[in-house]
Amino acid sequence: MKLSQQVIYQIYPKSFYDSDGDGIGDLRGIIEKIPYLQKLNVDMIWFNPFFVSPQNDNGYDIADYYRIDPTFGTMSDFEELVAKLKAIGIGVMLDMVFNHTSTEHVWFQKALAGDRKYQKFYYLRHAKPDGSLPTNWESKFGGPAWSPFGESDLYYLHLYDPTQADLDWHNPAVRAACAEVVNYWRQKGVKGFRFDVINVTGKAAQLVDAPKGVASKTLYTDTPIVQDYLKELNAASFGQDPDSVTVGEMSSTTIKNSIGYTNPDNHELSMVFNFHHLKTDYVDGRKWSRMSFDFPRLKHLLDGWATGMNAGNGWQALFWNNHDQPRALNRFGDPGRYRVKSAEMLATVIHLMRGTPFIYMGEEIGMTDPDYDSMADYVDIEALNAYRALVRSGYSHADAFTIVKTKARDNSRTPMQWDASPKAGFTTGRPWLRPTNQAKINVVQELAHGEIFKYYQQLIKLRKTLPIVADGDYRTWRLDDDQVFGYWRQLGSQQLLVLNNFYATTTTVDLPAEMVTAKVLLSNYDAVKVQPKMVLQPYQSVALLVNKN
Ligand code: NOJ
Numbered sequence: 203m204k205l206s207q208q209v210i211y212q213i214y215p216k217s218f219y220d221s222d223g224d225g226i227g228d229l230r231g232i233i234e235k236i237p238y239l240q241k242l243n244v245d246m247i248w249f250n251p252f253f254v255s256p257q258n259d260n261g262y263d264i265a266d267y268y269r270i271d272p273t274f275g276t277m278s279d280f281e282e283l284v285a286k287l288k289a290i291g292i293g294v295m296l297d298m299v300f301n302h303t304s305t306e307h308v309w310f311q312k313a314l315a316g317d318r319k320y321q322k323f324y325y326l327r328h329a330k331p332d333g334s335l336p337t338n339w340e341s342k343f344g345g346p347a348w349s350p351f352g353e354s355d356l357y358y359l360h361l362y363d364p365t366q367a368d369l370d371w372h373n374p375a376v377r378a379a380c381a382e383v384v385n386y387w388r389q390k391g392v393k394g395f396r397f398d399v400i401n402v403t404g405k406a407a408q409l410v411d412a413p414k415g416v417a418s419k420t421l422y423t424d425t426p427i428v429q430d431y432l433k434e435l436n437a438a439s440f441g442q443d444p445d446s447v448t449v450g451e452m453s454s455t456t457i458k459n460s461i462g463y464t465n466p467d468n469h470e471l472s473m474v475f476n477f478h479h480l481k482t483d484y485v486d487g488r489k490w491s492r493m494s495f496d497f498p499r500l501k502h503l504l505d506g507w508a509t510g511m512n513a514g515n516g517w518q519a520l521f522w523n524n525h526d527q528p529r530a531l532n533r534f535g536d537p538g539r540y541r542v543k544s545a546e547m548l549a550t551v552i553h554l555m556r557g558t559p560f561i562y563m564g565e566e567i568g569m570t571d572p573d574y575d576s577m578a579d580y581v582d583i584e585a586l587n588a589y590r591a592l593v594r595s596g597y598s599h600a601d602a603f604t605i606v607k608t609k610a611r612d613n614s615r616t617p618m619q620w621d622a623s624p625k626a627g628f629t630t631g632r633p634w635l636r637p638t639n640q641a642k643i644n645v646v647q648e649l650a651h652g653e654i655f656k657y658y659q660q661l662i663k664l665r666k667t668l669p670i671v672a673d674g675d676y677r678t679w680r681l682d683d684d685q686v687f688g689y690w691r692q693l694g695s696q697q698l699l700v701l702n703n704f705y706a707t708t709t710t711v712d713l714p715a716e717m718v719t720a721k722v723l724l725s726n727y728d729a730v731k732v733q734p735k736m737v738l739q740p741y742q743s744v745a746l747l748v749n750k751n
Pocket residue numbers: 259262299362398399451525526
């Protein structure tokens with residue numbers, strides 16, 4: 203199947219299905235749930251890392267890229283999973299975390315033991331002459347980005363947790379080692395790769411302080427050399443498979459650079475994730491703050507990216523949710539009164555756009571953030587650090603908690619809700635993260651009486667069967683509407699207009715004259731009447747298709 207017709211499903215293995223009762227999801231659990239995945243009709247599954255890891259950052263701290271962590275299963279479980287998915291036409295996408303390794307990785311351990319070869323794998327630097335840290339950079343999880351390197355007088359760089367040491371990509375041996383990892387998994391039949399924070403690998407050779415008032419990330423994020431690294435990795439590994447599917451996780455990237463990463467002429471990646479639209483509920487760009495989303499800004503970002511990527515022949519990964527984000531339903535929809543309709547509306551926005559849609563597990567049954575009432579339920583290192591930092595900076599415990607509750611990554615990491623039982627049918631043991639609203643939201647209930655899952659099936663089918671959805675150009679519709687985000691798709695003489703009401707009140711749209719004779723391709727409400735003044739119900743989406751000839 204062509205890339206433009208594919209839909210990718212993301213599984214957070216720790217939370218999908220637990221087969222052995224230890225409270226943690228595993229590969230055999232995923233194998234058991236293959237029929238469910240088949241029903242949805244997705245083309246590829248992205249698995250968050252399940253490699254050997256001390257799990258300080260839930261597997262993004264890898265200690266061995268070649269082995270499966272025993273908590274998740276064995277290599278033969280993995281091979282069985284790949285084979286069974288392949289048999290029903292579903293590909294596997296693995297998460298390649300190459301900006302850093304765990305400090306338990308043998309490379310780092312050898313470096314610590316004095317092996318010069320491996321010391322060159324990492325950024326080891328001396329303190330400044332005044333004894334202060336090598337640079338003033340901050341870790342993305344809070345605190346300084348440098349920690350002492352064993353007993354030496356050196357420090358090592360870690361943009362994330364102190365147990366995630368940054369690899370020095372200037373070293374060709376590091377780049378070759380990464381390509382070797384990709385090739386190992388290719389030889390196991392893996393065709394998909396997601397590259398974790400790949401655009402922070404392009405640091406300068408000389409690391410310097412960020413000037414006062416400048417965020418340190420601007421010094422090392424999205425630099426031109428990242429494109430050279432990607433071209434090299436492509437040629438040395440996945441680029442040798444004509445049907446490989448790759449996605450780069452791009453922190454603070456630009457449209458121009460994202461075209462660079464994904465324009466097929468450049469032989470870098472199939473597509474990229476960018477996060478600008480998911481910062482529209484941040485106060486002044488600060489994640490650990492609270493406000494309701496800025497709709498005009500959201501619209502302009504979605505439209506600007508779609509327009510720009512179309513013009514430059516780039517390709518976007520389209521998504522609202524992943525394991526790092528609170529549930530989009532809680533942020534951009536109405537998880538209470540309009541849970542179903544707003545879940546469907548959000549899905550419509552991305553599934554009919556130009557790019558490759560990603561579904562994060564649970565989205566297809568309308569899962570929402572859990573309702574925890576104290577910090578005791580949160581486990582993510584980022585949330586725990588943020589809570590402490592908020593309290594330190596003067597927030598009351600109650601206010602700090604409210605912020606963490608809306609922003610924590612744990613929100614999307616709660617177990618998949620299979621049924622209404624106390625453990626949500628996820629495990630027979632004690633779930634590693636507590637589900638809270640499975641009595642209402644669960645797979646059994648959704649498949650028997652719900653409409654969200656069916657709606658996702660329809661969206662997926664449209665992409666596979668209707669060329670305008672897969673390959674049509676993107677065109678801007680009016681950007682000045684107060685509550686509707688709409689866009690055009692166009693292919694040959696066909697035109698598709700997608701209208702999405704982002705609010706809980708009805709609204710009226712003046713249809714362009716040529717659309718008054720259009721047919722309704724899809725809507726999340728029944729009995730839609732196409733008329734010059736179209737009334738949209740709360741959180742209604744409508745897709746109208748017309749043939750100009
Ligand atoms: C992005 C991953 O999605 C996130 O979960 C992780 O903490 C960081 N990269 C560091 O690897």
